[in-house]
Amino acid sequence: MNKxxxxxxxxxxxxxxxxxxxxxxxxxxxxxxxxxxxxxxKQAYGSQPVYNYPLNDPYAATVITVPPELKVDYSxxxxxxxxxxxxxxxxxxxxxxxxxxxLKYAELLQKDPAPLVxxxxxxxxDSQASIMRTLANILYSSGYSVVLLPSPTNPNFIINASKxxxxxxxxxxxxxxxxxxxxxDHKISQKTTVTGHMLVGYSLGAIDAAxxxxxxxxxxxxxxxxILLINPPFSLYSSIKMLNDYLYSxxxxxxxxxxxxxxxxxxxxxxxxxxxxxLNFENEHYLLDYYTKFHPSDNQLASIIGLSFRLSAGDxxxxxxxxxxxxxxxxxxxxFTTSTNLNLxxxxxxxxxxxxxxxxxxxxxxTSENKSLTKAEIIxxxxxxxxxxxxxxxxxxxxxxxxxxxxxxxxxxxxxLNLFGPNAVVFPTGGHMGNIALPAxxxxxxxxxxxxxx
Amino acid sequence: MTEKRRFLMLALISTLxxxxxxxxxxxxxxxxxxxxxxxxxxxxxxQFSENDPAxxxxxxxxxFNAQLDDYVLLPVVNAYTxxxxxxxxxxxxxxxxxxxxxxxxxxxxxxxxxxKAGQTLSRFVINTTIGLAGTFDVATLWGVEREPEDFGKTxxxxxxxPGIYIVLxxxxxxxxxxxxxxxADYATLYFIIPKSVQDTAxxxxxxxxxxxxxxxxTNDFRYFSTGSPFDYELVRFIATEAREQEIANDSKPAQx
Numbered sequence: 001m002n003k004x005x006x007x008x009x010x011x012x013x014x015x016x017x018x019x020x021x022x023x024x025x026x027x028x029x030x031x032x033x034x035x036x037x038x039x040x041x042k043q044a045y046g047s048q049p050v051y052n053y054p055l056n057d058p059y060a061a062t063v064i065t066v067p068p069e070l071k072v073d074y075s076x077x078x079x080x081x082x083x084x085x086x087x088x089x090x091x092x093x094x095x096x097x098x099x100x101x102x103l104k105y106a107e108l109l110q111k112d113p114a115p116l117v118x119x120x121x122x123x124x125x126d127s128q129a130s131i132m133r134t135l136a137n138i139l140y141s142s143g144y145s146v147v148l149l150p151s152p153t154n155p156n157f158i159i160n161a162s163k164x165x166x167x168x169x170x171x172x173x174x175x176x177x178x179x180x181x182x183x184x185d186h187k188i189s190q191k192t193t194v195t196g197h198m199l200v201g202y203s204l205g206a207i208d209a210a211x212x213x214x215x216x217x218x219x220x221x222x223x224x225x226x227i228l229l230i231n232p233p234f235s236l237y238s239s240i241k242m243l244n245d246y247l248y249s250x251x252x253x254x255x256x257x258x259x260x261x262x263x264x265x266x267x268x269x270x271x272x273x274x275x276x277x278x279l280n281f282e283n284e285h286y287l288l289d290y291y292t293k294f295h296p297s298d299n300q301l302a303s304i305i306g307l308s309f310r311l312s313a314g315d316x317x318x319x320x321x322x323x324x325x326x327x328x329x330x331x332x333x334x335x336f337t338t339s340t341n342l343n344l345x346x347x348x349x350x351x352x353x354x355x356x357x358x359x360x361x362x363x364x365x366x367t368s369e370n371k372s373l374t375k376a377e378i379i380x381x382x383x384x385x386x387x388x389x390x391x392x393x394x395x396x397x398x399x400x401x402x403x404x405x406x407x408x409x410x411x412x413x414x415x416x417l418n419l420f421g422p423n424a425v426v427f428p429t430g431g432h433m434g435n436i437a438l439p440a441x442x443x444x445x446x447x448x449x450x451x452x453x454x
Numbered sequence: 455m456t457e458k459r460r461f462l463m464l465a466l467i468s469t470l471x472x473x474x475x476x477x478x479x480x481x482x483x484x485x486x487x488x489x490x491x492x493x494x495x496x497x498x499x500x501q502f503s504e505n506d507p508a509x510x511x512x513x514x515x516x517x518f519n520a521q522l523d524d525y526v527l528l529p530v531v532n533a534y535t536x537x538x539x540x541x542x543x544x545x546x547x548x549x550x551x552x553x554x555x556x557x558x559x560x561x562x563x564x565x566x567x568x569x570k571a572g573q574t575l576s577r578f579v580i581n582t583t584i585g586l587a588g589t590f591d592v593a594t595l596w597g598v599e600r601e602p603e604d605f606g607k608t609x610x611x612x613x614x615x616p617g618i619y620i621v622l623x624x625x626x627x628x629x630x631x632x633x634x635x636x637x638a639d640y641a642t643l644y645f646i647i648p649k650s651v652q653d654t655a656x657x658x659x660x661x662x663x664x665x666x667x668x669x670x671x672t673n674d675f676r677y678f679s680t681g682s683p684f685d686y687e688l689v690r691f692i693a694t695e696a697r698e699q700e701i702a703n704d705s706k707p708a709q710x
Contacts, residue, residue: 099520099678126681155683259502263695270699315682321485322683331482339513343503346684348489360486 049439053429058404059301061434064287071437074137080106080127080148087161087183094322096336103160105184106132106148108140113193115225116145117449118181120212122203122433124312126150126157131202131436138442139200144449145192147184151205152176153312155319165324166365167316168357170204170236171381174211181212182221198226198449202433203407206232207384213397214390227397228448231405231433234412236382240354242407247306250299255350258307265304268294305406305432314349317357328352328361384419393421398448400441402430423448502684502691504619512621516686519626520677527624527670534667545589546668551600552581552588556646557639561603565611570601603704605642606635610701619690624666626675627693 052070055061084102093101106127109116117139121129127148136146150157152173158165161180167173188194201209206229213227233239251257272286272293290296296304318329325332329348334340363375373381380386391397399420403413417424425444427435435441506512535543555578562571577593577600585592594600609631610616617630628636644652651657678685 097683098517124681128679128681155681262691266692266695267699270696270703311682315684318683327483328486331485334482338517339510341509342684342687343509344489346502346687348485348487349684351489352487356487 049443051427051438051440053427053435053438053440055431055434056429057298057301058402058406058429058431058434059298059305060291060296061404061429061431062305062406063301063434064291065434066437067288070439072137072439072442074141077137077140078108080108080133080136080146082106082127085180085183085187087180088163091160093159094336095338096322096340097155097159097319098338100156100159103180104150104156106136107146107184107188108136108148109145109188109192110140110143113195114143114145115196115198116147116185116188116194117198117200118147118149118184120149120177120199120201120205120208121151121154122205123153123309124151124315125205126154131433134437135200135202135445138445139449142446142449144198145188145194147188149177149180149184152208153204153316155315158316158319159323162320162323164365165320166362167320168354168362169378169382170207170211171386173208174215177208177212178215178219178221185222196225197222198228199224200228200230200445201232202230202436204233204236206230207236207382210384210387210391210397214387217390225396225453226449228400228445229398230400230436230445231402231407232384232399232416233407234384234415235379235409237358237379238409238412239407240358242409243306243309244353244355245306246302246406247310248303249306250297250303251307255310255347258350261303261307302406310350310353313354313357314346314352317352317354317361318345318349320361326361385415388419391419393419393423395423395453397423399424400427400444400448401425402427402432402435404429404431406432502687504690504694505617506619506690508618508620512619513686515621515623516677519621519624522624523670523677527666530667531671534671543668543671546664547672548581548585548591549588550665550668551591552578552585553643554602555581556643557605558601558603560642560646561605561608561639562601564605564608565603570603573598574601574603604632604635605638606632607701607704609635610698611705616694616698619694626677627689629694629697632697 053061054067054070055064082104083106084104086102104126119132119135119139121127121132125132127150132148136148139146150161152158152162152167157176157180158167162173162176163179167176185194185197199209199213201207209227210229210232213224216222216224248254251261269286269290272289320326321328321330322336327333329352330336330345358378359375362378363373384391397420399416401408401413401416401424403426405413408416413426417426425448427440429435430438430441538546555574558574559571559578562568562574577598580593580596580598581588581591584590591600614631616632620628620630620633622628622633622636625636647657680688682688
């Protein structure tokens with residue numbers, strides 16, 4: 001048994017439950033390396049690579065992502081350095097969150113003066129997510145410095161960078177993100193020369209990027225030259241609704257059957273491993289192996305996707321509630337300590353959807369930037385349509401998405417294409433973020449970033 | 455028992471009673487959303503809650519382990535990685551894996567699985583001799599696969615359930631059965647390895663210095679790395695389920 005295999009198995013054990021989270025699918029895949037005929041970055045961007053994504057099923061694409069042999073080899077790109085920064089010096093952080101002190105981000109800086117790209121991940125994710133690493137690799141190997149941020153819905157962000165602990169609405173989160181970017185930018189400008197600023201976001205992070213850029217357009221403290229949105233929702237609310245429904249596609253009783261469902265997935269995965277340890281895989285193909293061996297139905301895959309989204313939502317809602325003493329899922333006067341028994345609170349958090357949070361918390365709360373908005377107002381503001389005057393055919397802002405993205409409701413793709421016009425690239429397949437590690441994707445990302453502005 | 459000691463005992467017991475009484479009644483306002491409101495009565499499951507009556511103690515050890523990692527083990531592992539070349543670390547890992555073939559062998563015997571026992575024994579012989587004291591895994595190259603066994607697995611093989619969840623200091627997530635297993639395996643090694651070897655300084659350095667470092671180096675588990683406020687609960691669930699699955703898969707007859 002070599003070290004690589006040990007690493008794969010251990011990472012799996014820990015990360016398994018989160019592996020399907022949009023941003024963290026690849027935690028599994030990320031830890032394995034090897035491969036024979038991988039194209040080098042130069043090959044990948046020199047001329048336009050053919051689009052060779054093998055999966056036509058969008059649910060399978062979303063879960064399985066890119067088979068290892070089709071990925072670009074980035075083994076020469078260094079691993080980003082983890083950093084922490086404190087934004088609210090006076091903030092009291094409960095003991096139960098002792099390990100969350102300081103906002104965690106990662107940076108990968110070029111030695112020479114270079115443009116700097118900030119990347120915002122999808123729901124619940126942080127700089128460790130495999131999609132984040134993929135984007136960092138693509139951009140760093142093309143000459144950019146990169147900073148990987150946590151999502152405003154990630155517990156570490158909520159605790160350390162959210163002003164009022166009410167994450168979710170992108171117009172509201174943009175203020176927190178913008179404050180954070182300015183603080184990090186100040187630190188980075190002291191050690192390297194930054195020749196320009198860019199912003200990239202995927203999934204929920206893409207909609208965050210759009211509103212952060214809009215804020216920057218009025219406040220002009222960073223002045224982003226380029227903003228790229230990858231697989232964004234058009235209307236956040238309708239995407240959340242779809243993801244919420246996915247949970248029930250193979251789990252009619254919702255979370256009441258989820259424990260068994262997850263156990264079944266673990267059992268199946270364990271059958272693919274080599275018998276040494278239950279979740280220990282011989283090669284990087286086990287996601288694809290799982291698919292070809294067990295033929296999970298679209299309903300099952302959709303439930304896996306919905307479940308991972310629910311887990312991220314539960315983390316977010318619980319963290320937000322503890323921090324603001326909201327008394328929603330955690331008693332407002334109980335102290336959250338390292339030994340607080342969370343069994344019941346976890347059970348409740350998992351039964352609390354993003355939609356419940358929308359209705360019960362966001363619609364009721366006075367936020368610092370927006371005074372008591374109605375539910376309809378929040379829904380409107382959380383759609384890219386509300387930023388039409390800024391976004392419409394803006395050459396600084398690019399869109400890359402997939403025709404079969406499973407978080408787009410009927411009509412959403414057309415709305416996106418109307419909004420971004422000539423700055424939109426649409427792949428025929430890939431589901432939600434399934435094709436991010438494909439050379440053709442890397443080519444489109446770099447092409448947009450390097451394209452001179454008129 | 456002196457008067458003083460009796461008093462101390464009494465004080466200790468009454469404190470414990472007080473503590474346990476105090477935790478009976480919640481002294482806080484119930485949150486808006488309650489489990490009973492949002493789950494189908496009686497049928498509802500509390501997700502991912504395993505058999506964990508010692509949770510308070512376990513959680514404290516979990517945090518202790520995380521801090522031990524932060525302040526001691528991981529800095530030592532990083533220094534180890536910095537000063538040793540890759541091939542040397544691989545050799546050291548192989549060496550300890552080869553020592554563990556003894557455990558694999560004894561447990562294969564206890565499970566009355568002669569094929570497995572033969573396989574582990576031949577691995578030990580091949581790697582100890584041709585593999586230069588186990589630093590090279592020649593056996594795997596020759597197609598003799600590693601068959602990891604331990605006494606916890608043996609107990610599981612003969613039908614023992616995991617028992618309560620236990621977080622072991624420094625070692626991490628485990629359960630009652632596997633804790634007993636660990637102690638038994640350790641004791642077995644102690645009796646099998648000749649005293650003449652155990653009395654040497656090299657043995658001390660290997661078992662008390664290198665072995666723990668190698669153990670942490672090869673284990674990529676990081677406390678609180680899920681980023682979730684429910685990290686302890688998620689790890690408890692995954693660790694328990696994965697281990698039970700491992701035992702279940704291992705106990706089935708090998709496929710042709």
